[in-house]
Amino acid sequence: MSKQPLHIIKIGGAVIENPEMKQAFLDGFVALEGLKILVHGGGRVATEIGEKLGLKANMVEGRRVTDDATVDLVTMVYGGLVNKQMIAQLQHLGVNAIGLTGADGNIIRSTKRPVKNGVDYGWVGDPQEVNVEFITDMMASKVTPVIAPLTHDGAGHILNTNADTMAGTLAAALADRFDVHLVLTFELDGVMRDVNDPTSLITPFKYSFFEELKASGAIHSGMIPKLENAFKALKGGAGSVRICKYDQIHTTNGSFLQV
Amino acid sequence: MSKQPLHIIKIGGAVIENPEMKQAFLDGFVALEGLKILVHGGGRVATEIGEKLGLKANMVEGRRVTDDATVDLVTMVYGGLVNKQMIAQLQHLGVNAIGLTGADGNIIRSTKRPVKNGVDYGWVGDPQEVNVEFITDMMASKVTPVIAPLTHDGAGHILNTNADTMAGTLAAALADRFDVHLVLTFELDGVMRDVNDPTSLITPFKYSFFEELKASGAIHSGMIPKLENAFKALKGGAGSVRICKYDQIHTTNGSFLQV
Numbered sequence: 237m238s239k240q241p242l243h244i245i246k247i248g249g250a251v252i253e254n255p256e257m258k259q260a261f262l263d264g265f266v267a268l269e270g271l272k273i274l275v276h277g278g279g280r281v282a283t284e285i286g287e288k289l290g291l292k293a294n295m296v297e298g299r300r301v302t303d304d305a306t307v308d309l310v311t312m313v314y315g316g317l318v319n320k321q322m323i324a325q326l327q328h329l330g331v332n333a334i335g336l337t338g339a340d341g342n343i344i345r346s347t348k349r350p351v352k353n354g355v356d357y358g359w360v361g362d363p364q365e366v367n368v369e370f371i372t373d374m375m376a377s378k379v380t381p382v383i384a385p386l387t388h389d390g391a392g393h394i395l396n397t398n399a400d401t402m403a404g405t406l407a408a409a410l411a412d413r414f415d416v417h418l419v420l421t422f423e424l425d426g427v428m429r430d431v432n433d434p435t436s437l438i439t440p441f442k443y444s445f446f447e448e449l450k451a452s453g454a455i456h457s458g459m460i461p462k463l464e465n466a467f468k469a470l471k472g473g474a475g476s477v478r479i480c481k482y483d484q485i486h487t488t489n490g491s492f493l494q495v
Numbered sequence: 496m497s498k499q500p501l502h503i504i505k506i507g508g509a510v511i512e513n514p515e516m517k518q519a520f521l522d523g524f525v526a527l528e529g530l531k532i533l534v535h536g537g538g539r540v541a542t543e544i545g546e547k548l549g550l551k552a553n554m555v556e557g558r559r560v561t562d563d564a565t566v567d568l569v570t571m572v573y574g575g576l577v578n579k580q581m582i583a584q585l586q587h588l589g590v591n592a593i594g595l596t597g598a599d600g601n602i603i604r605s606t607k608r609p610v611k612n613g614v615d616y617g618w619v620g621d622p623q624e625v626n627v628e629f630i631t632d633m634m635a636s637k638v639t640p641v642i643a644p645l646t647h648d649g650a651g652h653i654l655n656t657n658a659d660t661m662a663g664t665l666a667a668a669l670a671d672r673f674d675v676h677l678v679l680t681f682e683l684d685g686v687m688r689d690v691n692d693p694t695s696l697i698t699p700f701k702y703s704f705f706e707e708l709k710a711s712g713a714i715h716s717g718m719i720p721k722l723e724n725a726f727k728a729l730k731g732g733a734g735s736v737r738i739c740k741y742d743q744i745h746t747t748n749g750s751f752l753q754v
Contacts, residue, residue, distance in 0.1 A: 285571075289547050301704045312544075315594075316575020317567055320653050321596040322644065327653035335574075339582040341593045342636050370636075377632055379600055386579065392587035394579050490558055 241475075242271040242375075243485075248422045249280035251482045252318055258453035261421060262322075263474045264331045271375050271414065273406065274333075274382045277399035278318040282310050285317075286435040293471035296355055299459025302396040302491045310396045314384040322382055338387030339361070339394060345393045346387035346403065347376035361387040361395025363402065366409035404465030408472025416474040419490075420466060421482040425490035427463070429454075440494040441479075443467050470495050500734075501530040501673035505662040507681045508539040510741045511577055520680060522580075523744040525588045530634050532665065533592075533641045536658035536733060537577040541569050544576075555614055557717025561655040565616035566600075573643040581641055593638045597610075597622070597646030598653060600629045603661065605646035605654045609735065620646040620654025622661065625668035663724030667731025673732040679747075680741040685750035686722070688713075699753040700738075702726050729754050745747045 251257045265274060279300065283299055285291045286309050294301040302310065319335040326333035338344030338361075346361025374381055383406070385399035400420060407418040411482060429436035438445070449455040456462065470477045470493050480490025504524055510516045518603040524533060538559065542552045545568050553560040554650035562571065578594040585592035593736070597603030597620075605620025633640055642665070659679060688695035705722055708714040714722065729736045729752050739749025 265625055285548075288549075289544075311579050312571035312575040315579040316571040316573070316577070320570050320596055320598060322575040323596070324647040324653045325651045326648055327598055327601055328649060332601055334595070336593070337582070339579060339586055339592075339594075342586055342591055370638075373636055375627075379629075388583040388586055389586060391582045394583045 239276060239415040239458060240271060241415065242273070242410060243251045243268055244275065244407050244410070244416060244418045245419070245485060246275045246399060246418075246420045247277065247482065248399070249277040250423050251421065252276060252278055257482055258421070259312045260483040261485075262325055262329060262482055263316035265332055265405070266326070267317055268369040268485055272380055273371070273375075274322070274380070275385070275399055275403040275406065276314075276315045276318060276322060276382065277385055278310075278369045279356075280317055282313040285309065285313055289345045291308070296357070298461060299319030299357060299360065299398065302358040302360050307394060307396055310361075311386060311394050315386050315394075315410050319382060326380070326382065332379050334374065334381045335382045335384065337394070337399065338402070341367060341374075342388075343367045343370055344387045344397070344405065345390050346397060348389055348393070348395060359393065359395050361389060362398045363387060363397060363405040368409055368413060371406075371410065373411060398461055398465075400494045404469040407474040411469075411475075418466065418469050418477045418479075419485060420462065420473050420479045421485065423478070423482065425481050425489065426479050437491060439491040442445040442494045466493055467495065496686070498672065498674040499530060501532070501669060501675050502548075503534065503662055503666050503675060503677045504667070504744060505534045505658060505677075505679045506536065506741065507658070508536040509682050510680065511535060511537055512539045516682070516741055519585055519742040520744075521584055521588060522741055525585070525590055525644055527744060531639055532630070532634075533581070533639070534644070534658055534662040534665065535569040535573075535577060535581060535641065536644055540577055541572040541620045544568065550619050555616070558616060558619065558738045559655060560615070561619050563618070566653060566655055570653050571592060571717065572646060574645050574653075578641060579645040585641065591638050592641045593633065594641045594643065596643045596653070597656065597661070600626060600633075602626045602629055602642075603646045603656070603664065604649050605656060607648055607652070607654060609753045618652065620648060620656045622646055622656060622664040625665060627668055627672060630665075630669065631672060636690045637719075646701055657720055659721040659724045659725075663728040666728035666736070667732040670728075670734075671734030675728075677725065677728050677733050677736045678744060679721065679736075680744065681738070682741065684740050685738050686746065696750060700748040700750045726754065
């Protein structure tokens with residue numbers, strides 16, 4: 237029996253923060269037929285509200301160091317503000333969406349990242365286990381999961397988890413049961429040789445080439461974990477992984493990854 | 496066929512803010528057998544974080560006037576911080592909890608409260624419709640809903656909704672299908688003639704007596720909508736409505752309402 241298609245779509249913080257871009261993204265998401273899951277970021281909104289609260293974002297290699305005050309901040313912003321505004325908008329657009337963190341229904345359990353090379357990321361979680369059963373049941377009852385980049389450790393704590401990691405982890409975990417298509421959207425056309433040259437889009441984008449670009453420093457900071465996770469999803473069994481512009485969900489534009 | 500018992504338990508902001516009280520409440524909630532729903536407030540936490548953001552709480556008759564900045568604040572605090580921390584704690588305590596606002600799964604749709612007697616409450620919602628089917632399905636799949644005091648208007652907006660109103664509305668809506676027991680918990684023993692005299696607990700607490708106390712001014716501000724909604728749930732078919740201390744969920748202590 238062939239597997240049922242499932243789209244897992246990720247939207248980043250820069251798109252969320254721009255009402256027109258967000259609306260264009262949501263219109264595309266709404267029009268997408270079949271099973272779908274939305275995974276969102278929200279880092280820029282968190283940084284902005286954090287500044288109002290007197291918290292300065294402390295980033296190491298594109299990841300946010302998450303102390304006690306910062307985990308409260310991201311819990312509010314990702315799990316509350318960004319997630320619930322999106323749910324209300326999707327309900328208005330006719331999608332029966334349900335907002336979840338990894339703690340809700342125990343959908344993604346993580347472990348707190350250990351201190352490594354002297355870097356303590358604080359309340360940051362690396363996903364360990366996905367509750368595939370629960371997510372599958374939820375989609376069977378015609379609701380669309382909208383997942384915030386937060387997980388839990390099973391010991392009572394919320395952990396901050398990168399949205400690309402969440403999307404990649406879900407894609408790999410759900411690939412046994414579904415024909416998963418992972419689409420990571422952001423403000424650019426895809427992975428570019430030169431962000432200022434629209435003709436420089438890289439597709440297909442091979443893993444060996446990613447390793448070259450990483451070694452040369454052409455790809456750095458936040459882009460590395462994003463791409464690592466995207467390739468991991470593909471190796472984990474996802475049918476396709478594409479990185480594209482926020483308003484290109486329907487098309488085949490963008491960078492298709494290839495292992 | 497007799498209806499299955501369902502406990503709907505409400506926890507207020509003062510208990511949430513106190514870690515020991517919150518833990519005592521959660522221990523009681525966890526130990527409660529059978530179907531259960533938790534409805535939480537969080538007003539005090541919202542006021543505190545609002546002050547850090549330079550927002551001053553503006554209360555009229557115990558209800559928060561909710562302008563644009565305030566609806567974002569309560570969306571963050573109720574839907575994010577308070578709800579998700581509680582979910583992580585409940586998961587740790589062995590309850591497979593799922594955090595929801597009225598927008599999630601379209602469980603409670605509201606209408607924005609119209610301006611009345613010159614008072615514009617802003618983004619405040621009065622519940623109109625409960626998605627009984629979805630809540631029932633959710634409980635059937637062994638997850639415990641934990642509901643934040645937010646609803647949506649179906650037009651893309653989150654609305655601030657009183658937690659007692661949410662609990663009362665859910666109790667009335669679910670009473671057709673379940674033998675509903677509504678328990679409103681807070682920091683006192685129940686409804687007291689004199690808050691400083693522990694022997695002055697009023698139970699049973701009759702609607703006629705409530706009307707007397709309201710007329711005399713002995714009950715005022717935030718206590719009025721709390722009690723109005725509690726009586727409404729009882730009239731709406733709830734099997735029992737009790738107002739008690741946060742650590743008395745299991746006992747029969749507190750004020751039982753009587754119509």
